[in-house]
Amino acid sequence: KIPYVGCRVLGSSISMDKVYTKMVFEKARIPQADFIYIKAFRTEKEIKYQYVNKQFEEQEVSISQIAKRIQETIHFPVFVKPSNSGSSVGVHKATNEKELEEALIDASLYDTKILLEEEIVGREVECAVLGNEKVEATCVGEVLSAEDFYTFEAKYQNAASRTVIPAEISKEKLEEIQALATKAFKAVDGKGLSRVDFFIRKSDNQVYINEINTMPGFTQISMYPKLWEASGLSYTKLLDQLIQLAY
Helix, strand or coil, rough: CCCCCCCCCCHHHHHHHHHHHHHHHCCCCCCECCCCEEEEEECCCCEEEECCCCCCCCCCCCHCCCCCHHCCCCCEEEEEEEEECCCCCCCCCECCCHEEEEEEHHCCCCEEEEEECCCEEEEEEEEEEEEEEEEEEEEEEEEEEECCCCCCCHHHHHCCEEEECCCCCCCCHHHHHHHHHHHHHHCCCCEEEEEEEEEECCCCCCCEEEECCCCCCCCCCHHHHHHHCCCCCCCHHHHHHHHHHHC
C-alpha cells in the first residue's frame, strides 16, 4: 500500500500490450489503424503461426496465408510489432511476403503475440495528459523522424530527428486530439500521467490513435515534460502534481 506515481496495474498492463490496447480502443470507438493479430510459437526446428480473429478463434497459418490475408484486408506495407515491447524494439515495416517473414521471425524473439498494423501515412503527433478522475491535456507536439518511421535509432541515436512544440495544426484539430487523448487515458483506466500518440493522415486529415505510453520518457528533454512546459506547467511543478496525484 505504498503510493506510487502513474497508472495502476490494470492500466499499465493493458497499455503495455499492443494487441489488448487495440481491443480496448476498438470498444471505445477511438479511430485507429486496422490490424491483424498473430501468435508465434517457436519449436527447435521452426516457428508456427496462428491467426486470431476478432472472436479469439485461432487458426494455424503459413507465412503465405498471412500475406494473402494482409493483401485482402489491410494491404502492404504493414508494420510488424511484438505486442509487448517498447521504444520500437522488434518493430519492422514489411512491404512484401519476404520482408513479412523476416519481420515475424525477429518480432517472435520478443513476444509470442504479434501485431500486424495498417500503415497510416501522415504526421505523427503527441499529447500529454495528467490527472486521475479530472484529466487535463496539453498542447500537441509533432515528431519529425529522420528515418522512414520512428525506429529505436531515430528516437535515440539520430540527431536529425526532432520535435516541434506546439505543432502547427488548427484549433479544431488540437481540441479533437486533446479529447481523444483524454478518452483513451480513461478507457485504459489511466491514473497520473500518460503520453498519447496519434497520426494525422495526409490523405484526409483524419486523426488516428497510435498508442498510449503510461510511463513516458521523463528527462528534461523528453516530450512529456516539454509538452507540459509549453502548456504553462514547469518541470518541478509537474513533479509536485504527480506526487500529489499518487497520494
